[in-house]
Amino acid sequence: xxxxxxxxxxxxxxxxxxxxxxxxxxxxxxxxxxxxxxxxxxxxxxxxxxxxxxxxxxxxxxxxxxxxxxxxxxxxxxxxxxxxxxxxxxxxxxxxxxxxxxxxxxxxxxxxxxxxxxxxxxxxxxxxxxxxxxxxxxxxxxxxxxxxxxxxxxxxxxxxxxxxxxxxxxxxxxxxxxxxxxxxxxxxxxxxxxxxxxxxxxxxxxxxxxxxxxxxxxxxxxxxxxxxxxxxxxxxxxxxxxxxxxxxxxxxxxxxxxxxxxxxxxxxxxxxxxxxxxxxxxxxxxxxxxxxxxxxxxxxxxxxxxxxxxxxxxxxxxxxxxxxxxxxxxxxxxxxxxxxxxxxxxxxxxxxxxxxxxxxxxxxxxxxxxxxxxxxxxxxxxxxxxxxxxxxxxxxxxxxxxxxxxxxxxxxxxxxxxxxxxxxxxxxxxxxxxxxxxxxxxxxxx
Numbered sequence: 015x016x017x018x019x020x021x022x023x024x025x026x027x028x029x030x031x032x033x034x035x036x037x038x039x040x041x042x043x044x045x046x047x048x049x050x051x052x053x054x055x056x057x058x059x060x061x062x063x064x065x066x067x068x069x070x071x072x073x074x075x076x077x078x079x080x081x082x083x084x085x086x087x088x089x090x091x092x093x094x095x096x097x098x099x100x101x102x103x104x105x106x107x108x109x110x111x112x113x114x115x116x117x118x119x120x121x122x123x124x125x126x127x128x129x130x131x132x133x134x135x136x137x138x139x140x141x142x143x144x145x146x147x148x149x150x151x152x153x154x155x156x157x158x159x160x161x162x163x164x165x166x167x168x169x170x171x172x173x174x175x176x177x178x179x180x181x182x183x184x185x186x187x188x189x190x191x192x193x194x195x196x197x198x199x200x201x202x203x204x205x206x207x208x209x210x211x212x213x214x215x216x217x218x219x220x221x222x223x224x225x226x227x228x229x230x231x232x233x234x235x236x237x238x239x240x241x242x243x244x245x246x247x248x249x250x251x252x253x254x255x256x257x258x259x260x261x262x263x264x265x266x267x268x269x270x271x272x273x274x275x276x277x278x279x280x281x282x283x284x285x286x287x288x289x290x291x292x293x294x295x296x297x298x299x300x301x302x303x304x305x306x307x308x309x310x311x312x313x314x315x316x317x318x319x320x321x322x323x324x325x326x327x328x329x330x331x332x333x334x335x336x337x338x339x340x341x342x343x344x345x346x347x348x349x350x351x352x353x354x355x356x357x358x359x360x361x362x363x364x365x366x367x368x369x370x371x372x373x374x375x376x377x378x379x380x381x382x383x384x385x386x387x388x389x390x391x392x393x394x395x396x397x398x399x400x401x402x403x404x405x406x407x408x409x410x411x412x413x414x415x416x417x418x419x420x421x422x423x424x425x426x427x428x429x430x431x432x433x434x435x436x437x438x439x440x441x442x443x444x445x446x447x448x449x450x451x452x453x454x455x456x457x458x459x460x
Contacts, residue, residue, distance in 0.1 A: 231312070253384050345362065386410070
């Protein structure tokens with residue numbers, strides 16, 4: 015004889031609802047013992063200091079990573095929290111708050127029990143403790159309706175999550191670069207900055223999680239000029255970045271035009287975004303999450319692609335393809351009189367990544383080298399999210415050869431005009447053991 019359901023919700027046994035009802039009462043009681051700032055649609059949201067939050071959670075970031083990228087990602091999540099009932103693994107992993115064990119536990123719970131009724135229900139997820147929930151709450155919520163029911167252009171125009179940031183800064187003390195030009199010991203005239211000492215920065219972005227993102231970034235560093243000069247690729251703003259991205263269009267998970275970053279595997283070939291430094295948690299600071307395509311919104315003038323990229327889903331497989339055509343900063347060197355085939359034309363010894371174009375010499379290196387990159391990634395994820403496999407391949411071509419100065423530290427670095435790279439990555443979670451890694455191969459050194 016079948017037992018009758020006491021809740022009018024088809025397809026879910028009454029004992030599940032009873033457990034959830036008891037959970038709600040226990041969660042309310044626990045708030046008096048362990049006060050949490052709940053970020054659901056039924057409660058006022060707590061203001062947080064993102065700078066302090068990042069410092070408390072991650073400790074010291076890596077020196078070669080743009081700190082602003084993490085701040086931007088968490089700010090977007092704070093302004094537009096993830097819906098726990100629709101959030102993907104990549105989106106939750108991008109918060110850098112949950113471990114692999116906690117991520118797997120959450121998605122197993124959601125698959126077994128259905129949609130969450132409240133953020134309070136996180137306390138019923140195995141492996142979730144109160145500190146983890148407390149850190150996660152400012153960036154998640156539980157909604158009863160999904161976004162995207164309105165026409166796209168209407169959603170874009172009415173999106174409240176948009177911001178225009180304008181910033182001017184200047185060091186009051188005069189730097190040596192702004193002093194009158196003088197002559198050095200060799201008798202040559204010292205280089206001096208051509209522009210004003212003020213730094214200008216402008217950024218606009220409108221976005222909605224799992225739907226779209228559009229934006230641009232403009233910047234002029236201290237000492238750079240505000241000038242319209244196409245031959246030096248300066249259009250009033252010394253640096254211009256832009257992107258347009260659509261997400262979740264049927265099987266197309268992401269489509270992006272403009273500037274973007276890629277992160278696959280453990281970052282041997284394609285790694286971008288925030289990397290945690292010193293801290294008490296060893297695995298979290300070492301392992302990288304596979305975030306795929308991400309729009310580039312930083313003012314850093316290197317470390318990104320410019321072109322198009324897309325990710326297409328086929329069951330448990332995600333196929334990503336990308337193309338980039340961009341100009342990099344480098345000082346061109348004249349070819350010497352030699353029979354060396356690599357030195358029969360102008361070449362470069364290194365790519366400049368500072369992004370400064372303040373002096374005549376720095377301007378002479380601006381955008382000298384054309385770089386084209388094309389590649390793809392195929393990723394597999396098991397249904398229980400315990401196994402991840404991936405393969406990446408990319409091809410790079412420079413307009414002129416890259417010939418490095420021979421030294422002990424770079425004798426195995428790439429030299430030449432063309433280069434290809436391939437890699438395989440894996441991640442397997444068994445109980446509390448997480449095995450992960452990546453192996454890569456590059457073209458033979460010329």
